[in-house]
Every structure is written in structure tokens, then in C-alpha cells.
Amino acid sequence: MGLQKPHSHKQKAQPITRPKNDENNGGDCFITSNLLINPPSIITPVSSDSPYNSWLLEHPSALGSFDRMMKVARGKRIVVFLDYDGTLSPIVDDPDRAFMSDEMRAAVREVAKYFPTAIISGRSRDKVKEFVQLSNVYYAGSHGMDIMAPARPLKSSGEAKHLAISIDKKDNDVLFQPAQKFMPAIQEILALLEEKTGNIQGAKIEDNRFCISVHYRRVREEDYGILEEKVKSLLQNYPDFHLTTGKKVLEVRPSIEWNKGHALDYLLDTLGFGNSSEVLPLYIGDDRTDEDAFKAIRSRGQGFPIIVSTIPKETKASHSLHDPSEVLTFLLRLARWRKGSSTSRSTFSNLGSW
Ligand SMILES: O=P(O)(O)OC[C@H]1O[C@H](O[C@H]2O[C@H](CO)[C@@H](O)[C@H](O)[C@H]2O)[C@H](O)[C@@H](O)[C@@H]1O
Numbered sequence: 314m315g316l317q318k319p320h321s322h323k324q325k326a327q328p329i330t331r332p333k334n335d336e337n338n339g340g341d342c343f344i345t346s347n348l349l350i351n352p353p354s355i356i357t358p359v360s361s362d363s364p365y366n367s368w369l370l371e372h373p374s375a376l377g378s379f380d381r382m383m384k385v386a387r388g389k390r391i392v393v394f395l396d397y398d399g400t401l402s403p404i405v406d407d408p409d410r411a412f413m414s415d416e417m418r419a420a421v422r423e424v425a426k427y428f429p430t431a432i433i434s435g436r437s438r439d440k441v442k443e444f445v446q447l448s449n450v451y452y453a454g455s456h457g458m459d460i461m462a463p464a465r466p467l468k469s470s471g472e473a474k475h476l477a478i479s480i481d482k483k484d485n486d487v488l489f490q491p492a493q494k495f496m497p498a499i500q501e502i503l504a505l506l507e508e509k510t511g512n513i514q515g516a517k518i519e520d521n522r523f524c525i526s527v528h529y530r531r532v533r534e535e536d537y538g539i540l541e542e543k544v545k546s547l548l549q550n551y552p553d554f555h556l557t558t559g560k561k562v563l564e565v566r567p568s569i570e571w572n573k574g575h576a577l578d579y580l581l582d583t584l585g586f587g588n589s590s591e592v593l594p595l596y597i598g599d600d601r602t603d604e605d606a607f608k609a610i611r612s613r614g615q616g617f618p619i620i621v622s623t624i625p626k627e628t629k630a631s632h633s634l635h636d637p638s639e640v641l642t643f644l645l646r647l648a649r650w651r652k653g654s655s656t657s658r659s660t661f662s663n664l665g666s667w
Pocket of ligand 1: 396397398399403404405406407408409411433434435436519521526528530559560561562564600602
């Protein structure tokens with residue numbers, strides 16, 4: 314059987330060799346073997362003579378595999394989870410200007426008409442809401458530590474029950490903030506970070522409510538070590554916090570057992586799909602913190618973890634999309650599939666319940 318051209322981005326048809334330290338990626342670039350939840354029957358890349366094309370064999374394009382994925386989805390309830398930066402909006406130098414295109418907004422709105430849809434971001438919930446501007450999706454900010462979810466009884470969020478959680482009712486939704494007790498310390502750290510990094514040109518501190526981003530995308534290379542040192546030394550006085558890394562960003566987070574994966578499970582639970590074997594979660598994300606959500610899908614045993622990446626990297630995702638423009642195409646296709654499928658309209662009850 315001849316190898317087929319990927320049914321997606323033009324660039325993918327070419328052998329692509331990208332630098333190891335991809336600008337947007339902050340430096341991680343590995344190839345790993347990965348068990349696919351649903352291995353593809355057709356291998357799409359033209360050739361495997363570039364690291365990216367080899368990687369695609371293990372993480373096939375979600376566009377090239379779309380029909381196959383939708384066959385798996387037959388009779389299941391798809392729930393869509395989306396990351397924001399690098400997934401719905403391109404990575405840009407200024408975090409305050411990471412706008413989503415109107416086209417992308419329309420695509421997410423359309424998807425959310427047919428499937429329960431949630432955006433899980435490292436940003437503060439308010440900020441991501443301000444960027445997305447849609448009322449028919451659920452929002453989880455601070456890497457899942459700030460969730461506005463439907464007011465339904467929890468069935469199986471075992472983890473949540475063990476945390477000092479705060480649940481406030483607002484309208485018909487419930488606010489779930491498992492890191493609320495860390496708020497005073499977070500405010501303190503925020504002020505200290507502003508003070509101590511103020512003299513490092515290009516450094517930017519972003520208040521993400523239950524976590525803090527220290528951006529270094531615009532910091533001179535020779536200053537980066539100093540910045541990192543300052544952040545680490547400050548955190549020595551706050552043993553309840555730890556640092557994680559993302560794309561040219563250091564993130565200060567409270568040390569609780571809660572991440573995007575827990576947020577995904579929590580949302581499925583509150584949406585009423587806690588133990589359902591009928592649910593098929595689909596998560597699209599591009600960064601390290603999204604790996605927790607990919608893992609959560611893998612432990613459920615069904616669903617599609619999809620990574621957005623222009624370079625080969627170690628991931629738990631089963632499928633891939635090259636960049637936000639492919640995310641847009643995928644979302645439009647998903648909505649069109651649901652809308653156009655007259656059989657699915659009578660077979661599935663997604664539409665009625667959402
Ligand atoms: O979980 P996400 O929604 O992907 O948020 C992760 C971080 O995204 C943002 O930073 C990244 O995007 C910026 C804008 O494109 C870019 O300038 C920065 O270098 C990236 O790291 C956001 O500003 C962070 O607070 C989020 O934690």
C-alpha cells in the first residue's frame with residue numbers, strides 16, 4: 314500500500330526538519346514511543362525521513378484520522394476540552410495580546426452548540442473568558458484550579474472530596490476553587506515577584522489568580538539565569554508552592570494534587586458523565602500542563618488526547634494537529650460532522666442535552 318499524503322496542512326507533505334529549540338516551545342523536543350488508544354489503519358505521512366514525519370507515525374494527524382475517530386465516536390457522547398494559548402490562539406510575544414481570531418471563536422461556538430465544551434487554561438478564568446467571549450462554554454482557569462461548572466451533584470470526584478474545597482453557588486453554576494486557602498500567600502508572592510524582577514528587562518509577571526506566570530520570552534538570554542535564580546530563591550520561603558515550566562514561562566503553583574487532568578475528570582463528573590462508558594472526551598492542547606489531561610483520558614480508557622505541535626515531542630497524546638490553524642479546521646469539521654449527520658441526529662442525544 315502506498316503511503317498517503319496527510320489530509321491536512323500543506324507543510325506536512327514536505328519533510329520538515331525543525332530546530333530542536335523551537336521558538337514557541339521553550340526547548341523540549343523528544344520522540345517517544347507511544348501506545349495509541351486507537352491505532353490508525355492508514356499511515357499518513359509521505360515519508361518518515363524527518364523527525365516530524367516519524368513522530369507523526371505515532372501521533373497521527375487528527376485531520377487525517379478524522380473519519381476513523383468519528384467511527385469510534387459512534388454511539389458515544391463526545392465532550393470537548395480545549396486549551397487556550399497555543400491551541401485556540403497562536404503563541405505571541407505579548408501575553409496580553411494573545412487574541413483569538415473571530416473565525417476560531419465562531420468555530421468554538423459552533424462546536425459548543427453540539428457538544429458540551431470546556432476551555433481549561435493556565436490563565437485566570439476571567440482573562441480566558443475575556444479572550445474567548447462565548448457564553449455557551451465552561452471555563453476553567455489557573456490550570457483547572459478555578460472552575461465554573463454546572464450545578465450537578467458530584468458523583469465520583471474522589472480527589473475533590475479530599476481537598477479543602479470551596480464551593481460557591483452563582484446563578485445555576487458552581488464555582489470550584491480547590492486552592493482558595495493559598496490566596497493570601499499567592500498575593501504575597503505576586504507582590505514580591507513584581508518587586509524583585511522589576512529590574513530585569515523583558516520579564517513579565519502575570520497574575521493568573523491561583524498561579525503566577527513569570528514570562529521570559531522577551532528577556533535577554535544573559536538575564537534569564539538571574540531571573541530564574543530570583544524566582545527560585547523567593548520560593549524557598551514558600552514551601553507550599555512549586556515551579557513548573559511552559560513555553561518560555563515559569564509558573565508558580567500551590568502544591569496541591571490538582572491539575573488539568575483532575576479538572577477534566579471533575580467537569581465530566583459534574584456534567585453527569587462521571588462513570589459513563591458512553592462518554593468520549595476529546596482534549597486539544599499544546600503544552601506540558603496539557604499532558605495531565607492527556608493522561609486522564611488515557612486512564613479512562615477512551616477518548617482522544619490531541620497535541621498541537623509543530624515539532625516532535627514526548628507526549629501522552631494519541632493524535633496531533635500541527636498548529637492553531639489545524640485546530641480551527643478540526644473544530645469546523647467536528648461541528649459539520651455532527652450537524653450534517655442525519656443518522657447521528659436520530660441516534661445520538663448530544664444535541665438534545667446541550
Ligand atoms: O494553559 P494555557 O491556556 O495554554 O496557558 C498557558 C500559559 O499561556 C500563556 O503563555 C503562553 O502564551 C503567551 C501568548 O502567546 C506567550 O507570550 C507565552 O510565552 C506562553 O508561555 C499565558 O500568558 C500564561 O499565563 C499561561 O500560563
